[in-house]
Amino acid sequence: MPTHSEHLRYLRLLAQQFPTVAAAASEIIRIEAVLRLPKGTEHFMSDLHGEHEAFVHILNSASGVIHEKIDTVLGDSVSPAERAELATLIYYPAQKLPELKARQTDLAGWYRATLLRLIELCRFVSSKHTRAHVRAGLPESCAYILDELLHAHFEDHDKDLYYGQIIDSMLRHDRADAYITRLCEIIKWLAVDRLHIVGDLFDRGPRPDRILDSLMAHHQVDIQWGNHDVVWMGAASGSPLCILTVLKTTLAYNNTDTLESGYGISLRQLERFAQRTYGQSDVTRWLPHTDARNGAAGDLTATARMHKAVTILMLKLESQVIERNPDFHMEGRDWLQRIDWQKGTVRCGDSEYMLLDRDFPTVTPSDPAALTAAEQQVVDGLVRAFAESERLQRHVQFLYDHGALYKICNGNLLYHGAVPMTQEGEFAEHVYEGHSWSGKGLFDYCDRRARQGYFAPEGSPARQAGQDFLWYLWCGAQSPLFGRSAMTTFERLYIADPATHVEVKDPYYRLIDRPETADKILAAFGLQGEGCHIVNGHVPVRAIEGESPVKGGGKLIIIDGGFCRAYHQKTGIAGYTLVYNSRGLILRTHQPFESMEKAIHEDEDIASKSEYIYTAPRRIQVADTDEGVRKRERVRDLEALVKAYESGLIPQGLRV
Template sequence: MEPTKAYQPENLHYLKMLARQYPNVQAASTEIINLHAIRNLPKGTEHFISDVHGEYEAFLHILNSASGVVREKLDDLFAATVSKADLDQLATLIYYPQEKLEEIERETADMREWYRITFHRLIEVCRLVSSKYTRSKVRKAMPPEYAYIIDEMIHTHYEDNDKRDYYENIISTIIHIDRAANFLVELCELIKRLAVDHLHLVGDIFDRGPRADIILDSLMNYHSVDIQWGNHDVLWMGAASGSRTLVATVLANSLRYNNLEVIETGYGISLRPLSVFANEVYKDCDIHRFQVKLNSEDEAHYTEKDKLLSARMHKAITIILFKLEGQKILRNPCFSMSDRLLLDKIDYEHKCITIGGTTYPLEDTDFPTVDRDNPYALTEEEDALINQLTRSFLHSEKLQRHVRFLYSKGSLYKVYNGNLLFHGCIPMTEEGKLTTFSIGGQELSGKVFLDYADLTARRAYYSKPGSEEREFGMDFLWFLWAGRNSPIFGRDRMTTFERRLIADESTWTEPKNAYYQFYNDPAVCDELLKEFGLEGPHCHIINGHVPVKSKKGESPMKAGGKLLVIDGGFCKAYQKTTGIAGYTLIYNSACFRLVSHEPFVGRANAIRENQDIASTSVVFERLESRMKIAGTDVGRQLQEQIEDLMALLQAFRNGEIIEDHKE
């Protein structure tokens, strides 16, 4: 084919630009050969995790162990030759190399011999986990200071006597010059790096657990990751964007569950202005409905004065929240949430409220800052307080860094290697149709609505402060957090008002979107996949958000395996309901494997006792043949590069682009 016929002038210009990188036939040909070779390698392992909710110790263990992939490699190599106790120790060493090594050094008399044996084993593991990558990719993953040495050791054939001496001399020298500990740590990190090619985090990094910031620090250092925003992530993204409503929500949630460590220690945000305000304004108020939930450990450290202050702070910020939410609903009739305007429905004389035609007694009507004639207006003091707290979120350098990362690596959904990933749901009607949202004069549903929602969420952070785009974007982030049938909330309403103020628990229900009825139907799942351009036997929807109640017999596999719910169950508060600590998913070149996890024993116990998370792995779908990179999204991108390079070759040979033979 003539390149001038295949390429218009602007495309020939692109080939000339490509020629700067590949200036002659030899360079272009070499790259074509390399790309073809990569496409014929096995597909890398994908690791799917969801709903970690700030439980950083359990998350880091799952990350380090790759949901059992690392231990599986150890068993493949050494189960017949190494004792279980030694394998347990080796696994822990790989997960926590520095901490475990310190313990071993205290308990081992001859560290030289221990190092020699352990280095042999770790190099064997390195050799196995690197086998599906190009030598170049493995070399790039290696620590620079040891890249040459590790590369030599991985590719040494031990049965060759000369090479054996060479290999042993390298190990002896490392030990002799006192670099063994450093080298071991780097080997362990390399194994974990190569065990998983890509990580998917399907939402909800924040809230409930103690330190979401530690989780985000680890994700920012991870080699390859994408994130599908969960409702709790969007909540913090909105707070970091400057949404006063979502700042109030973050604080109300954190106070409710006594989860202030991430705010104060993690992000350096002071709550003193709120405590001073609450102690002054709510000093003599009824606060019994705003008591903070404390676990047994916290209970022992909290005085009655502490509990009183926390409850006052919780009530103060919650009333501010109710006002700000009302303002958003009034400002955005397109959200169709006027029925959630409740402050103005309170009957103070009779201490009751009418919701949906039914009247309920209120447990608390002691609201000193609420103007009965204008209930959604902040007092001057409330306005100043929420502005000050919002500035603290905007000026937290660490929070802003983390939120920028969430925007750069995240999205509302992801289509990746034949799978559709999203946290919550694709909103559907009771009739099984896609829900239509009327926003900005447009009627949006399905993929089009999610694309609109993703773009609007980004405008909340990146548009000019004070602009209409930014202001509506922040309002829309609140809608994504708590709006009717939001794709990441997935419920008809959020009943925070009812839970705080009404004793009748029937008012607390938050009906789920119809999606959660229809997602058991394979035909519905197939139609949803087609909506996002996916079709075929190995395409799946992968969800988080809703804990799987395993102890009641619920399965994470829906619609005959077309849809998978992998709520990680990391949050300890949910484990009584689920019976386990949730699920993760592994997708390698041969199969899909669901892994169910028992609750984590804690980092200290894991290191000291070599206790892994007790997990059960089930292969639920095998591929007909081992998938190669050619069959992945990356493989298709490589094929496009090959086709461009083939066109460049033709342009060189036709003389349309002159080769550059550099000396």
């Protein structure tokens, strides 16, 4: 608690901003008015996995919120086709506006109708925000007139005449396009107060870099890291193993555009090395997954050779990292140390299996983890390329600045993976650096170690240890971001027995069906009460088999519904999103998104259905949120300042 003198010093500083009783009282009244407004809408998405076009469409549409607002405001006065056109215009104004204009026989009339509809819609979505908040989102070039349009009082104006005169002025001065575009952007900005990304931006889909660009442009976003994110964070930090791990996934899905076009990382040196070393090898097993977007046809042999080269390099470096980190307890997964090179077998658990591929031209059996000179040269070149990718470094810095292992926001606990648990339902304990960690403490520890890998001094033991830990978070059995017994990449490539390919889920995934498990986890993170929920990602919900994303008696929601195309057949849908507005929590179930081109030119929205999974007993106000707590603290400070003025403890008009 601050001492009396410290509190008085703080009030003197506050007095610089509010120098009189009247000024402080006015601010109290303003804050109390804001506290009574409905809470802003929060939008939750997870497991985007590089699916940029679907992500942009869901983001622009706010998971259908904007289309619902259009239906509410315009209703049956406008046909469904025109409402769909208006929705597409709001989602993609730069692309849709020229197309709509080209169709018109009465362009001026269309401009007037469209501007009036956008103004009405914008007035509606801005109604639960303060005028100051709305002004903050207005572009400077047209802020004054937009502010007038949105906040005009029609007891003072004839509405039709007032709007008509302003719109006619826009048309005369050829400014209608600019104002339509600005109104579309404001509507999207006001429709969602905050965006939560519950992990896994990277891998599988084609352009995670474009998703990061979109997130960096968003007005308020936070990210809960997924295991696919932390391994890219480790790659950007300079971890050779993390770099090879992300390359392995990138090549397995033939997404080299992410590296080469997205991040300017050349694979030419790797390709030449793979050609020299594996040019005569059978690389059939290493051919990448493909679809219509990433090269279903054509010669993929070069990619397959690089895939094999990277995998063997990865296995070598995994062995080195496992050896220097006994805390990881991964000794059984240093595969190159478990191969009988003469027999061509590998020991997996208590059994021995024949290798499906015995071609290891760069491995020395007496020291299998050692890199050859040529391999070391390739690895060094890749480390430099990742370090020198300005765009990748900017994206990863953003992930660190706006991300964490978990977040608590407005009574909801957000994390990507799992809280490791025992079979009996207790938090599993694991020892790192001589200390035991579990539950929330484990999350906090892992968050600190993840930051150490990027921010510790270059070349320091702490930085290397942090980089190793970023890799462990990707695939370790006790990693809160992984939550499985093992990542069976080696087994799927080298062992025929499908029993070895199984990745056993942490007991967490069985226990979360129980309400008491959700309550236990929430309590560990300091949350309790009816309105508290856990929002989780990571493991796709198999809706096609009847699995529900709502667990723990309604208190835990898994919003990984297979956003990535690679998962659509497993889940039967194309992802979930979650909307938390002043009425409660709404789960949106989405069908596959065909393409941005079709959405723009045919007004084709993502087919979705909505379900309230929590309805608040009364409308949630700003006063009920985390921001409300901060604002009430501000009111208490201002009330203390007023008392100090009234008692003469601080003179009014004080200036320092």
